[in-house]
Amino acid sequence: MRRWLLPALVLVALAGAWQVAASTGALAHLLRLESFLVPSPAEIASSLWENRGLLVDNAWVTLREVLLGLLCALAAGLGFAVLLHLSETLRRATYPLLVASQAIPILVVAPILVVWFGYGIGPKLAIVALICFFPIAVNTLDGLRSVDPEAVKMMRTLDASRRQVLWRVEAPTSLPYVFSGTRIAAAVALIGAVFAEWAGSDSGLGHLILQDNAQLETARVFAAVVVLATIAIVLFGLLAIAERRVVTWR
Amino acid sequence: MTAEANGFAIAEASPAVHDSPGVAVSVHDLGHRYGELQTIERLDLEVPAHGVLGLVGPSGCGKSTLLEMIAGLREPAAGEVAVGDARDPRGRLARTALMPQRDMLLPWLAAIDNAALALRNRGARRRPARHEARRLFERFGLAGFELARPAELSGGMRQRVAFLRTLLSGKPVLALDEPFASLDAITRAEMQGWLAAALGADPRTVVLVSHDVEEALYLSDRVAVLSARPGRVIEELSAPAPRAADRDAAVTDRAFVAVRERAMHALRGKVTA
Numbered sequence: 338m339r340r341w342l343l344p345a346l347v348l349v350a351l352a353g354a355w356q357v358a359a360s361t362g363a364l365a366h367l368l369r370l371e372s373f374l375v376p377s378p379a380e381i382a383s384s385l386w387e388n389r390g391l392l393v394d395n396a397w398v399t400l401r402e403v404l405l406g407l408l409c410a411l412a413a414g415l416g417f418a419v420l421l422h423l424s425e426t427l428r429r430a431t432y433p434l435l436v437a438s439q440a441i442p443i444l445v446v447a448p449i450l451v452v453w454f455g456y457g458i459g460p461k462l463a464i465v466a467l468i469c470f471f472p473i474a475v476n477t478l479d480g481l482r483s484v485d486p487e488a489v490k491m492m493r494t495l496d497a498s499r500r501q502v503l504w505r506v507e508a509p510t511s512l513p514y515v516f517s518g519t520r521i522a523a524a525v526a527l528i529g530a531v532f533a534e535w536a537g538s539d540s541g542l543g544h545l546i547l548q549d550n551a552q553l554e555t556a557r558v559f560a561a562v563v564v565l566a567t568i569a570i571v572l573f574g575l576l577a578i579a580e581r582r583v584v585t586w587r
Numbered sequence: 588m589t590a591e592a593n594g595f596a597i598a599e600a601s602p603a604v605h606d607s608p609g610v611a612v613s614v615h616d617l618g619h620r621y622g623e624l625q626t627i628e629r630l631d632l633e634v635p636a637h638g639v640l641g642l643v644g645p646s647g648c649g650k651s652t653l654l655e656m657i658a659g660l661r662e663p664a665a666g667e668v669a670v671g672d673a674r675d676p677r678g679r680l681a682r683t684a685l686m687p688q689r690d691m692l693l694p695w696l697a698a699i700d701n702a703a704l705a706l707r708n709r710g711a712r713r714r715p716a717r718h719e720a721r722r723l724f725e726r727f728g729l730a731g732f733e734l735a736r737p738a739e740l741s742g743g744m745r746q747r748v749a750f751l752r753t754l755l756s757g758k759p760v761l762a763l764d765e766p767f768a769s770l771d772a773i774t775r776a777e778m779q780g781w782l783a784a785a786l787g788a789d790p791r792t793v794v795l796v797s798h799d800v801e802e803a804l805y806l807s808d809r810v811a812v813l814s815a816r817p818g819r820v821i822e823e824l825s826a827p828a829p830r831a832a833d834r835d836a837a838v839t840d841r842a843f844v845a846v847r848e849r850a851m852h853a854l855r856g857k858v859t860a
Contacts, residue, residue, distance in 0.1 A: 487687045494658050494685040495705040495756050505704075509695045586694040586736060 352378045376556040384556040385563060391545070396564050398541040402458060402530045403523075403568070406465025410522060413466065414473030415515070419503070421474075422481040439471050443532050451537030461533035461541075468529035469522035473515070480514025481507050513587060516580040523572045527565060609636030610671035610682055610759040610792055612657060618665030619652060626652060628817035630666070632794075639786065639793040639829065641803030643850065644813030650796040651688070653818070654762040657794055658683040670760055684756040686763045690749040692737035698748045699724060699733035705756035723751050727785060743774040747781065754785070760792045768798065776834065779805055783830035800850045801838055806830060812853045822853040 358364040359377030368375060376384070385392065421428040443464060450460035484507050492502050534543030542561050549558045617630040627649040634640040642650050655661040656668050659679030670679040684705070692701045700707075702723065703716035711719075717733070724733055729747060737745055746766060753761055766782070767775045779802055786793065786806075797803040803810045808829045812822040824846050831837035838844075 485691070487689060488691045488693070490655070490660055491685060491687050491691045492704070492708070493660060494680060494683060494758075494762075495708055495752070496681075497704075497708045501708050505708075506693065509693070586738065 374555050380556045381559045385560040392564050395542045395545045399530050402461045402465055403526045406462050407469055407526050409466040410469030410473055414470050417474045418477035447533050447536035456537050464533040465526050465529045468525050472521040473518040476514045476518025480511025484510045512584050520576050527569050611636045613669045616666040617663050620664045625817040628819050637790040639807045641807030641810040642796045643800050643803050645815045648813045648816055648818035651764050654764050658685045658762050683760040683762055684753045684758040686753040686766055688765045690745045694737050697734045702748055702751040702755055742770050763795045765796055780834045812850055
């Protein structure tokens with residue numbers, strides 16, 4: 338609880354300053370805009386409350402994309418990392434390609450997937466999974482390779498098969514790294530979901546933000562952003578709890 | 588300090604776990620290279636069944652590599668290694684358990700699960716494996732610490748668990764790589780007494796590497812002094828009182844001191860040659 342106090346105070350201070358600047362019209366005057374385009378925290382809060390039904394419904398759509406995308410990325414990322422760990426040849430063949438693939442911006446890939454597969458959840462899942470795959474795969478692979486060779490030697494003289502070495506030593510050793518990768522993936526998953534919705538969607542927070550922005554419903558845009566940020570924090574927090582439960586030896 | 592005096596009470600052994608005749612190790616004309624560098628050259632060693640051979644030598648003379656070759660983890664560039672009647676790496680691996688320098692206890696497993704690893708690898712379920720390991724825990728003064736994680740144990744206790752893990756593998760040959768190097772002098776002396784008693788209760792064929800000449804001479808039947816790179820046996824000495832019950836008396840005994848001096852002399856002589 339202590340840990341949340343200081344950041345919360347900073348947040349309150351910032352919000353306070355913003356509120357003052359917005360309600361005196363100083364902010365709008367500075368930006369030379371109409372005042373309704375520069376909402377104050379109070380206006381954002383009231384928009385949050387008024388539109389809570391709409392926001393929750395769309396949040397759920399986006400959350401589904403994020404969670405399912407993350408799960409797919411986990412399955413694929415872990416599997417891929419194990420394969421590359423077991424086969425030196427495969428690793429040398431595919432690792433550089435994997436790194437290069439990250440250079441392709443999602444902004445380019447997302448619309449193409451929408452053209453191919455339409456507005457359903459499919460292409461959005463694919464985009465989220467694509468974004469999350471890399472940090473999970475790379476971190477897991479690093480974790481697998483961080484195993485102490487002395488431990489493997491010891492296990493071999495204790496009659497361990499390759500599978501047992503993987504399961505008993507390499508997998509547990511790489512767990513902290515897997516969590517690391519998943520944390521990064523969770524952060525970018527949200528951005529990925531929003532981009533995917535921008536590319537083609539009729540629901541979700543990203544879609545809502547795009548629509549509201551075009552219609553100058555600025556307060557609700559900010560409200561949606563607040564909801565997105567909350568989802569991110571909760572996801573992170575859940576992952577941290579899960580890590581503490583699973584990785585009990587660090 | 589006897590085994591009992593330092594608190595590591597070791598229960599009287601019932602018919603020894605290894606009534607078997609034991610397995611001998613022989614190394615013949617061994618040679619090994621690390622790139623261009625010749626690390627071992629024309630090395631010959633014999634360890635009789637249930638015998639303990641100590642290896643001492645300067646750093647980098649290939650002692651650890653030699654242990655790995657005995658354990659079947661590595662093949663020599665030249666020469667032959669035989670463990671019992673097995674000359675092939677798989678056969679040697681099946682007969683030898685290696686205790687590496689660092690205890691290598693898996694931090695996510697309880698002490699007893701670490702010790703029982705070999706049993707689990709062979710397909711035993713957790714409960715029966717723990718049951719068998721528990722007997723040894725009691726016998727070797729670790730009762731009560733079965734469920735402790737390695738991080739909660741002292742250095743000496745971790746080495747003991749690592750040794751029990753090696754013992755529980757049931758292999759007839761044990762390759763111990765500087766098992767007590769990471770311990771302070773007092774704990775090391777206690778552990779030597781403990782190991783001596785353990786081997787007394789459950790004899791195996793042991794090849795022990797140590798940087799401490801006194802330790803090697805106390806624990807082994809014979810000690811081979813290796814030269815600096817390229818490693819070769821310069822001298823082989825008979826230990827006067829292998830694994831004597833009273834360690835302190837044994838290592839201060841005149842005969843012991845004399846042999847130790849000879850070993851040190853051999854070590855020093857070849858290092859500067």
